Amino acid sequence: MTFTKVGIVGAGQLGRMLALAGYPLGLHCLFLDRSADAPGAQVAPILVGNLEDPGKLMELAERSDVVTFDWENISGAALAPLEKATNIRPPRKALEISQDRLLEKALFQSLKIPVAAHAAIDSKEDLVRAVRRLGTRGVLKTRRMGYDGKGQYVLRHAEDIDAAWTHVGKSGLIGASGLIYEQFQRFSREVSIIGARSAEGEIVYYPLSANTHSDGVLRFVIAPFINRTLERTARRYLRRVMESLGYVGILTIEFFVVKGRLIANEMAPRVHNSGHWTIDGCITSQFENHLRAICGLPLGSTRALGHTAMINFLGEMPEITRLLAIEGLGFHDYGKEPRPGRKLGHCSITRAHARDRNQALADALKLVHWS
Numbered sequence: 468m469t470f471t472k473v474g475i476v477g478a479g480q481l482g483r484m485l486a487l488a489g490y491p492l493g494l495h496c497l498f499l500d501r502s503a504d505a506p507g508a509q510v511a512p513i514l515v516g517n518l519e520d521p522g523k524l525m526e527l528a529e530r531s532d533v534v535t536f537d538w539e540n541i542s543g544a545a546l547a548p549l550e551k552a553t554n555i556r557p558p559r560k561a562l563e564i565s566q567d568r569l570l571e572k573a574l575f576q577s578l579k580i581p582v583a584a585h586a587a588i589d590s591k592e593d594l595v596r597a598v599r600r601l602g603t604r605g606v607l608k609t610r611r612m613g614y615d616g617k618g619q620y621v622l623r624h625a626e627d628i629d630a631a632w633t634h635v636g637k638s639g640l641i642g643a644s645g646l647i648y649e650q651f652q653r654f655s656r657e658v659s660i661i662g663a664r665s666a667e668g669e670i671v672y673y674p675l676s677a678n679t680h681s682d683g684v685l686r687f688v689i690a691p692f693i694n695r696t697l698e699r700t701a702r703r704y705l706r707r708v709m710e711s712l713g714y715v716g717i718l719t720i721e722f723f724v725v726k727g728r729l730i731a732n733e734m735a736p737r738v739h740n741s742g743h744w745t746i747d748g749c750i751t752s753q754f755e756n757h758l759r760a761i762c763g764l765p766l767g768s769t770r771a772l773g774h775t776a777m778i779n780f781l782g783e784m785p786e787i788t789r790l791l792a793i794e795g796l797g798f799h800d801y802g803k804e805p806r807p808g809r810k811l812g813h814c815s816i817t818r819a820h821a822r823d824r825n826q827a828l829a830d831a832l833k834l835v836h837w838s
């Protein structure tokens with residue numbers, strides 16, 4: 468069975484790029500989000516309301532053949548009633564696990580996917596014990612709701628325990644779900660793998676990307692990151708997670724590369740910032756393949772068109788005329804008000820050779836200012 472009406476919970480930039488990818492396929496997207504001016508609402512209709520409002524969610528479900536997400540932190544309890552009215556893809560269980568760093572790590576471990584040594588933290592005494600057992604450096608994180616480095620503190624010495632406790636406490640993200648302390652990974656690279664799985668169990672994988680973060684926020688990506696051994700391993704891990712969850716749609720896993728080994732950091736049950744390069748850099752984008760997967764359409768080729776770099780626009784938009792003067796540059800404005808640190812857009816550049824791509828990346832980085 469194929470579907471054409473797609474309900475999307477959350478109308479941020481991910482939802483917007485999903486809706487844009489849906490138009491050529493004749494799909495009709497409908498959003499639910501708090502603002503009639505959200506990035507997605509500028510390109511497709513929206514129901515305005517709270518993301519967990521039971522009435523609005525049910526209306527979205529009743530008006531859609533399939534419901535998906537651009538925001539994965541919606542509670543499982545809010546979603547459960549929708550399962551009677553529509554198809555939820557990816558499955559609710561994938562969202563529930565990815566919302567909690569501890570459950571996520573437990574899933575990875577059960578599938579023999581390596582993770583950083585870690586401990587659950589519910590009190591300062593737990594943190595003292597964990598630091599004694601796991602040592603420093605380590606990262607104290609909220610189990611839930613953290614993203615882009617929010618709700619995190621790096622402990623360099625045992626004396627940092629008080630500061631870490633105060634900092635993460637002040638983030639306002641702790642809630643009832645507690646914290647996690649992870650050993651700091653001295654990685655040579657951060658990479659991610661993205662794949663799409665259909666309801667019939669077919670899987671397609673995008674090439675690995677190498678992701679550069681600063682202050683916990685993704686700055687730029689190069690892809691394909693060519694390392695056949697890591698690529699093979701990453702695919703195997705992604706397949707294990709997808710199959711264990713009966714997954715349908717795009718799934719992303721982010722890894723640290725430590726001494727040539729992949730250590731899983733986290734997964735995202737949705738299209739991902741490290742996959743934006745696929746819009747201009749692959750035959751079928753991650754957005755289109757997510758829609759194809761959840762709507763029961765054949766999955767598209769994930770072949771890269773060359774060597775691509777993607778740069779995030781954070782806090783302020785760069786001067787468009789100067790960037791567009793770079794040959795073949797794809798420019799993506801999310802239609803958001805500038806605010807410090809906010810993801811406002813991205814650009815990507817594809818070249819036939821990695822060396823030329825690296826030069827184009829260096830040129831474009833001179834024109835992008837993060838604030």
Ligand code: AMP
Pocket residue numbers: 583606613614615616617649650651652653657680682683684732733
């Ligand atoms: P996360 O929210 O877990 O994706 O963390 C955001 C970024 O912080 C990661 O992409 C890393 O750059 C850094 N980071 C998080 N956890 C660790 C860790 N255990 N070791 C080293 N760096 C980390």
